[in-house]
Amino acid sequence: MHVSPLMEGSFDADVLVVGLGAMGSMALWRLARRGARVIGFDRFEPPHALGSSHGESRIIRTAYYEGPGYVPLVREAFDLWRELEAESGATILTMTGALMIGSPSSEVVAGALASAKEHGLEHEILDGTQVGRRFARHRLLDHEVAVHEAAAGFVRPEVGIGAALGRARALGARVLNGHAVERVAPIGGGRAGDGVEVRVAGRTWRGRHAVVCAGAWNSAGLVDGLEVKLEVTRQCMVWFRPRTPALHTPERAPVFVHDIGGSRALFGYGFPSVDGETVKVGVVARTAPQDPEAIDRAIHPADLEAAADYVRGALPDLDPTPVRAVVCLQENSPDRHFVIGAVAPDVTVLAGFSGHGFKFAPVIGDIAADLALQGTTSRSIAPFSPQRFAHKLHGSHA
Ligand SMILES: Cc1cc2nc3c(=O)[nH]c(=O)nc-3n(C[C@H](O)[C@H](O)[C@H](O)COP(=O)(O)OP(=O)(O)OC[C@H]3O[C@@H](n4cnc5c(N)ncnc54)[C@H](O)[C@@H]3O)c2cc1C
Missing domain, CATH: 3.50.50.60 (FAD/NAD(P)-binding domain)
Incomplete structure (x- = not known):
């Protein structure tokens, strides 16, 4: 300097x-x-x-569908999270593996595979039947597959x-x-x-x-x-109660991102149960930009619909009646x-x-x-x- x-x-x-x-x-x-x-x-x-930066959990994964250029950074991040744990004594990172779900040509699946290929990352490609056998909480559509990697989990924000x-x-x-x-x-x-x-x-x-x-x-x-034109969107994270909690433990339930496509929703994502009682799920929808000073932080029925619909179709073991939800701000670059x-x-x-x-x-x-x-x-x-x-x-x- x-x-x-x-x-x-x-x-x-x-x-x-x-x-x-x-x-x-x-x-x-x-x-x-x-x-x-x-x-x-x-x-x-x-x-x-x-x-x-709230809501108890954030996904960390290595076969990065957003671009292979992120992979060296995420590898360093794993080490630094462990360093912070060692220095502070706090438990921050839990390894669970990850499933990137979608059609073979979807951004999430094709992008994860491109990163895995470029960086020689260990992964498996599973069809819906294989996913159902190993990770029974998921239900995939006929045309969908999942990329599974072990080098993934969640951090506690x-x-x-x-x-x-x-x-x-x-x-x-x-x-x-x-x-x-x-x-x-x-x-x-x-x-x-x-x-x-x-x-x-x-x-x-x-x-x-x-x-x-x-x-x-x-x-x-x-x-x-x-x-830079940075836009803020209002997102909701929603918690649901499992019918069979054993299917949703960090040992048995990888974090996931699901490329849903369609006109309303872009991605579903979720976690294993962090508290042993509920499971957090989010659906990233296209929403209008907001003024961060005027965010509506109350939860309305419409905020819960997309996640409940998603759960009904893709995570049938969860009771689709939301237990709680919270608003989170997302700051997007162009x-x-x-x-x-x-x-x-x-x-x-x-x-x-x-x-x-x-x-x-x-x-x-x-x-x-x-x-x-x-x-x-x-x-x-x-x-x-x-x-x-x-x-x-x-x-x-x-
Ligand atoms: C619903 C949702 C789910 C997400 N899931 C994931 C995920 O699974 N994995 C993942 O990697 N990422 C995820 N993200 C993204 C990730 O959480 C964010 O990219 C990250 O938290 C942004 O951090 P930040 O430091 O930019 O913002 P923040 O953590 O919000 O920090 C900004 C800080 O600035 C302070 N501040 C603002 N204005 C001022 C001011 N004028 N003076 C002083 N202080 C000020 C605020 O109080 C705040 O504390 C998710 C985001 C959302 C919204």
Whole structure:
């Protein structure tokens, strides 16, 4: 990192981290571990249930249908989740294996196989009968198959965030909760090395670098230079009661993603039972973008229909009467790939995790530490450049 000699000594911290959800808590931990002076800010008290990182479980899988380029990152993430467990004593990652279900040409199945092939990942392709025999809670349609891999499971988001913040604090990080950051702006003329100001609750904090990772609120005018159209959608996670709990234990029930297709729903996904009594299922539907400040957090009958319909068809052992449900915000980039990198001198943004970012959080946090402290990273993040959309916003056809 270039340090302007005039500014030496006048900073409150080396790095200011704005938003302490999945990405921010991990960035704070990885930065503090490297000995950086760090301050983290959150408008709420993380871990909390008002952003994108709650609901007790998040899928982690290796044969990544969203693109083979994610595989090296997820492999590193597995190691870092284990490292966080070892440092904190918390149980965060449970291995269950995964089933990627759909027609052979579906995005989920074909994409998982492409990643498996490119990286030589162990997997099996199962037809509906084989799935029914080994994983009896599932019912596949005649034309569907499943890709099974063992290198998958789930992480506990609230436990993971709490553990990372606990470790960061123990390593000297300051955490300032309860006030929304109003603005992140380069100091002075905005030359690299001049540093950044973060304004919150009537005070201005100065850092050599800022990492902005405000999730659904990234587009709320916090920082200039983020020329990406990020949309927030409202998703629901729904819990159902099994008739035969033994079919849904982490030992017997892999996490799954099911490419449903059709006009209303895109994917069904689900977990084994985490509490021994209920099973969480979600259906990612096409929904209209929302204002994150005006999200309807109440659950309405219509919120439950898609998941209940899905359960009736694909998971017949679950009683389709929902037990509970919660709203979650999903922040989407235009191409559903991550947005990671500098948007101004000394400002790194971690955004657009598009419904699939949690599993990567510790490696994204480590990449943020690389970028904040060294200005570069050895990981392949060029495809996530925030600048890749700029020509579209400016109407150029370059
Ligand atoms: C229903 C659902 C299911 C998902 N399932 C999976 C899955 O199975 N596997 C997976 O890998 N991913 C999954 N994801 C995606 C994953 O959960 C997200 O990509 C990830 O949690 C995003 O983390 P984040 O740090 O960007 O946002 P958050 O964790 O929401 O963190 C943002 C933080 O910024 C704070 N903040 C906002 N504005 C300000 C401000 N002005 N000042 C200070 N603080 C601020 C917020 O309070 C919040 O704590 C799912 C997402 C959803 C919605």
